[in-house]
Structure formats: C-alpha cells, structure tokens
Amino acid sequence: MRVPAPRITATAIGAAMLLLAGCSSEKDGDDLQTIEPATAAVSPATATPAGTVQNLGRSIDALAFDPATGTTAILADGGTRLLLQREGGAEPRDVALDGKAAQVALAPEGRVLLPMDGRVQIVDTATGEKSSITVDGEARSALFLADGNLAVGLANGRILVVDASGAVSETISGLASVDALALTKGDLSALDRRQTSLTEVEVDDDSLGMALRAGEGATQLVTDPHGRILVTDTGGDELLVFTTDPLLMRQRFPVPDAPYGVAYDDRTDLVWVTVSGTNTVVGYDISTGIPVEKSRFGTVRQPNSVTVDTASGTLLVGSASGDGLQRIPLAAG
Numbered sequence: 001m002r003v004p005a006p007r008i009t010a011t012a013i014g015a016a017m018l019l020l021a022g023c024s025s026e027k028d029g030d031d032l033q034t035i036e037p038a039t040a041a042v043s044p045a046t047a048t049p050a051g052t053v054q055n056l057g058r059s060i061d062a063l064a065f066d067p068a069t070g071t072t073a074i075l076a077d078g079g080t081r082l083l084l085q086r087e088g089g090a091e092p093r094d095v096a097l098d099g100k101a102a103q104v105a106l107a108p109e110g111r112v113l114l115p116m117d118g119r120v121q122i123v124d125t126a127t128g129e130k131s132s133i134t135v136d137g138e139a140r141s142a143l144f145l146a147d148g149n150l151a152v153g154l155a156n157g158r159i160l161v162v163d164a165s166g167a168v169s170e171t172i173s174g175l176a177s178v179d180a181l182a183l184t185k186g187d188l189s190a191l192d193r194r195q196t197s198l199t200e201v202e203v204d205d206d207s208l209g210m211a212l213r214a215g216e217g218a219t220q221l222v223t224d225p226h227g228r229i230l231v232t233d234t235g236g237d238e239l240l241v242f243t244t245d246p247l248l249m250r251q252r253f254p255v256p257d258a259p260y261g262v263a264y265d266d267r268t269d270l271v272w273v274t275v276s277g278t279n280t281v282v283g284y285d286i287s288t289g290i291p292v293e294k295s296r297f298g299t300v301r302q303p304n305s306v307t308v309d310t311a312s313g314t315l316l317v318g319s320a321s322g323d324g325l326q327r328i329p330l331a332a333g
Helices: 011-016
Strands: 052-054 060-066 071-076 081-086 093-096 105-107 111-124 130-144 150-154 159-162 168-172 180-184 187-192 197-202 207-213 218-223 228-233 238-243 248-254 259-265 270-275 280-285 292-298 303-309 314-319 325-329
Touching (some): 060 111, 060 314, 071 111, 081 111, 111 150, 130 180, 150 180, 238 259, 270 303, 280 303
Parallel strands (some): 060 303, 259 303
Antiparallel strands (some): 060 071, 081 093, 111 130, 130 150, 159 168, 197 207, 218 228, 228 238, 238 248, 270 280
16 A cells, blocks of 8 residues: 655745736636535544544534633534533533524634625624624635724635625635635635635735645645644645745645544644544644644544634544534643
C-alpha cells in the first residue's frame, strides 16, 4: 500500500497556484468553471467510541462552543433546530429556527450566527432569544467584521456587507459560492467549495484579491489565534494551512479517508480533524511546519462536526447519522 509522504508548499509553489480572482468580481458564479462540491464519506459502522456519548435522538449538522457563556451550540435536524447545552451535559435548550441553517458560527457577546435562505439568524446562547438580519439570497456563511458590520456569504457567490441598520453597504461578487468566511488579523477570506479555492476579500475596495486552489475538494475551515486558516480538503485527503497578507499556502499534509470536520484547541495548540471514512478524530501539532500527529480517537459514526469545549478541556464530536454527541476528555498539554 502506498503511503503518501508529507508535502509542504513553498512560496513559489503557492504563486503558481494563483487563480485569476483579482478581476473576477464582475462575473457571476454561473460563468465560472466549477466542480461538484465534496462531501463527507459515508461512514462504516463504528466500534466503541472513545469517551462518553450522549444520545440526543437526532442528527447533528454542526457544532460550536461559546466560551463566553460556556455553551455548546448544536445545529441539528437538517439545520432546523439549535440545541444550547451548558457545561455538565444537562438537557439542552431547544430553539426552533426560522429556516434551515447552513452552519453555526460564533459571534461576540455570547451569540451565534446561523446563515439560511433569506436571513442570518442570531441566537443568544444564554437565553435562546432570536433575532434576524434579512438578506437577499441564500446565506451560506456569516461573520462580524472588526468594525461591527456583518459579512454574509451567499450561495450565488456574492458577499454582502451589512451595516448596523441592516442596510447592505457593499456587494462583492465573482465567486461561485461563499461556503465559509474567515477573519485573520483583520483580513477577510472566503472558501468556495464549487471552485475549491480560498480567496482574499478586499472589503474596502469592493473586490476580490488573490486566490489559491484549496486542494481537490475543500469543505470546512477554522482559524487559529496565530492567524492561520486551516482547511480540510475532503476530496484530496489533505489538511491545508494558509496565512494571509499575502495569501499563502504554508502546509499541506495527507489525511487519508475523507477528512471533514476541523477545530482548533487554543489550550494545547492542536488542530483536530475528523476522518469520516474511518470514524476517527486526529489531533495534529502544526507548529513545526510539518503536522505531527499527537492523538487519535475512535468516534461516533459519521463524525461530520467537531469543536473543543475549552472550559472543561473536552473534545466534542457530533454524529450526522444520529448516533449522538461524543465527549472526549483532553489532557491540558
């Protein structure tokens, strides 16, 4: 069996992968060359998962841990419900959403953002109270910028910047879809699954900047405190590491069997990647320039989402097949 060797990109290699995104903001997503977005592998039946498993009686679509309130936000039932669970695994608060959310993302002041068709729903993780910002289109991603404005990525490849009054102050087009947004040291970047690319977004100029191909089928991203963007290339079986200003791919490392979910543990400086093809989650140290595997655990079936409860030092893995929420205690490192 062939064992893939670690691969690290140099600046020259990254430059060779540049896409022509700088002038593409006049195009619609339908005019671009695209691929069918990658998806998680269909997981096999699993052995006994590590740690403990809480049966929630529903599938889990996405996870986020809010350190401000010590709450785990669990997007479930095809993105239609949000479960808010405090520390200790008590019965979660069940919030019915006003649509089908594409993902759940943290926001300041103990809130989470839930982009969906026609709106971005905002939920207070302590009380479950809902509010919404209306958008013209199917929202796939959202985050607050440093100035308090909301950046919203749409399924049609446009990025809207919405001010405090709810008005759209800027519209940036040119991508095929905006499936995830990342903010690192003030720089906004967009992940496009249909082009499997990561692109700088020049908010002040209402335009796109540099873009890099993100493997063969990028799906998820997370940022870390060091200004890195960590991307799972599910189609190409790799973990990709980018930095911005300028946009560069710093590392790429083989992770066989369809890596999908990704999370970062600020306590231990480890990135955790779920492997959907084998029901495992792997922790990597990426501080040396070459990812080094530090831990590996068996998971619940279809481990499509992962987050870290930094208050208790627990790795949380969600089953998209309804097999529950897994908790794995982690060493302090």
